[in-house]
Structures are given as C-alpha cells and as structure tokens.
Amino acid sequence: MNTPMINRRTFLSQSACLALLPVLGVGLSASTKPSAPAAAASVSAFLLPDLGYAFDALEPHIDAETMQIHHGKHHAAYIKGITKALENAGLQPPPSILELFAKLPEYPEPLRTAIRNHGGGHYNHSLFWESMSPTPQVLNPEDPLALEITSTFGSMDAFRERFATAAMGRFGSGWAWLIATPDGLVVTSTPNQDNPLMKGAVEAEGIPLLGIDVWEHAYYLKYQNRRADYIQAWWNTVDWSVVSARYAAAVA
Structure with a gap:
C-alpha cells in the first residue's frame, strides 16, 4: 500500500464531513473553487445544484438531451421527493443529508x-x-490515488475493468462505486439510489470517491440497451483531479 489509509476511528469521525466533498468543492478550498459555499447550501437545503457546464458540454460521450432530462427532471424529482417526505414526517428543519444516511x-x-x-x-x-x-x-501515475489503485487492483486498466464489471453486473438500476474504507479502496455497486454512506443498508460502507449511474435514464437516449458502450464512453468524461482530491481528503 503506497499511501496511508485511514484507520477505523478516523474514518468514522471524518466520514460525515468527507461525504460532502462532491458538493463542497471536493476537498478544495473555497478560494480554489468559488462555487463551494453555494454547493454546500444546495445539499443542506435540498436544492438542485448547477452542473457547472452546459448540457452539451460532454458530447459526444453523453448527449445534451440526456443531460437536460437527467439533471432538470430526474434529479429535481429526487429533491422534491425527499423534501416532501421530511415535511410529512414532521422533520422541520430537516436534518442534513448525511444525518439521514448515518441514522x-x-x-x-x-x-x-x-x-x-x-x-x-x-x-x-x-x-x-x-x-x-x-x-x-x-490521473498522474505518481498521484497518491494512482499509486493506491495500482497497489490494490494491480493496474489502472485492471481497476477500470473491475469497475466496469461492477457497473455491468448491477442488474436493473443502480450505481457502481470506488470507495475509500478503513481497509483500503473497494469497488462495489448498489441497487436503485442506495450509496455506500447509508448505514446498515449496503454491502460495503465507505466514502464515495467515484460513482457511475447505470439507471437507463442515464444513457438510453443515446446508447439504448448498450450499457457497456455507455460505460466505456463515460470514462472520457471523468475528471481525475476531482476524484484525487476526494481521496486526498479521505486519507489526510
């Protein structure tokens, strides 16, 4: 193992904060990523976050129509759903999303x-x-995350194959994940909208570093039933600087 992995106590104490990294600037300071405060408010108040790029910006890998529907319809519906559920349960003001997962x-x-x-x-x-x-x-081959991936999976190509296998093997709808755990990096998958932060609900708990949506709404307009083609194309959109920053925060 090339970089120190978090111990169990540190993991448990930090996981709630680190889990917010994807919407708090992924470990970057607010001065480095000015959108961090707005993004933080989006999660705490259950608001739809900005994409940060145009709907057609990921072409030809992910088409504009899919992005527009996925973000503006599907994601917005999840926010409406959790807001209504918390109101119906009398949880006002609502707990944070991380409190909901942890409890x-x-x-x-x-x-x-x-x-x-x-x-x-x-x-x-x-x-x-x-x-x-x-x-x-x-991802720079000398980046700590790259070294850890190589140590854990054998090579970057082997990791990508393991990750793609998890994504392809998820029957029906769900997600595939690369997560940080007290024991190292793990590739796993979850059904529906479950994620590795949900205490007691998933096979492998940990801090999400990278995830791919394999619900059909994420790819069907362009790829129809060719999930493998979607996964292969998706790799071309992954910003490893973001994933690396999440990992750096997880092992700090």
Missing part, C-alpha cells in the same frame, strides 16, 4: 425508503455531476 436504521417506514430513494438520488447525482467535466484531467 437510516433509526427511521421508520416509509421515511426510511424515501431517504434511500430520494435522498440517495440527490446525493448520488450531486457527486456524479461533479465527477465529470468537458475538460477532464487525467
């Missing part, structure tokens, strides 16, 4: 399912948008 087993149904479906949809998509860029940065 998931304590909530009764149907609120628990609403948190998983709608709260998860909000968080997952916020991370997804920030992980992509029309001008993505590659």
Whole structure:
C-alpha cells in the first residue's frame, strides 16, 4: 500500500464531513473553487445544484438531451421527493443529508425508503455531476490515488475493468462505486439510489470517491440497451483531479 489509509476511528469521525466533498468543492478550498459555499447550501437545503457546464458540454460521450432530462427532471424529482417526505414526517428543519444516511436504521417506514430513494438520488447525482467535466484531467501515475489503485487492483486498466464489471453486473438500476474504507479502496455497486454512506443498508460502507449511474435514464437516449458502450464512453468524461482530491481528503 503506497499511501496511508485511514484507520477505523478516523474514518468514522471524518466520514460525515468527507461525504460532502462532491458538493463542497471536493476537498478544495473555497478560494480554489468559488462555487463551494453555494454547493454546500444546495445539499443542506435540498436544492438542485448547477452542473457547472452546459448540457452539451460532454458530447459526444453523453448527449445534451440526456443531460437536460437527467439533471432538470430526474434529479429535481429526487429533491422534491425527499423534501416532501421530511415535511410529512414532521422533520422541520430537516436534518442534513448525511444525518439521514448515518441514522437510516433509526427511521421508520416509509421515511426510511424515501431517504434511500430520494435522498440517495440527490446525493448520488450531486457527486456524479461533479465527477465529470468537458475538460477532464487525467490521473498522474505518481498521484497518491494512482499509486493506491495500482497497489490494490494491480493496474489502472485492471481497476477500470473491475469497475466496469461492477457497473455491468448491477442488474436493473443502480450505481457502481470506488470507495475509500478503513481497509483500503473497494469497488462495489448498489441497487436503485442506495450509496455506500447509508448505514446498515449496503454491502460495503465507505466514502464515495467515484460513482457511475447505470439507471437507463442515464444513457438510453443515446446508447439504448448498450450499457457497456455507455460505460466505456463515460470514462472520457471523468475528471481525475476531482476524484484525487476526494481521496486526498479521505486519507489526510
């Protein structure tokens, strides 16, 4: 292992803060990424975050119509759903999204399912948008994350194959993830809008570093049933500077 991995106590104490990195500037200071305060407010108040790029900016890999519907319709619907569920449960002011995930087993149904479906949809998509860029940065082979990926999976190509296998193997709708855990990097997948921050609800808990949406609404307009083609094209949009910053914060 080339870089120190967080111990279990540090992981538990930091995970709530680090989980917000995809919507808090991914570990960068507010002076480095001016949008951080606005993004933080978006999560705490359950508001739709800006993409940070035009709907057609990820062409030809992800088409503009998909991005417009995915962001403006699907993500917006998740925010509306979690807001209504919390209002119906009398949780006003609402807990943060991270509190909802951390205390998931304590909530009764149907609120628990609403948190998983709608709260998860909000968080997952916020991370997804920030992980992509029309001008993505590659991962330097000497970057600590690159070294850890090589140590864990054997090579960057082997990691990508493992990740793609997890994404392809997720039956129906869901996500594939690269996460940081107290024991190192793990590739995993979750159904529906579950994510690795949801206590007691997922196979592998950890801090999300990278995630791909494999719901059909993420790719069907362009790729139809060719999920493998979508996954392969998606790699061209991944901004590794963002993912690396999340990892650096996780092991700090």
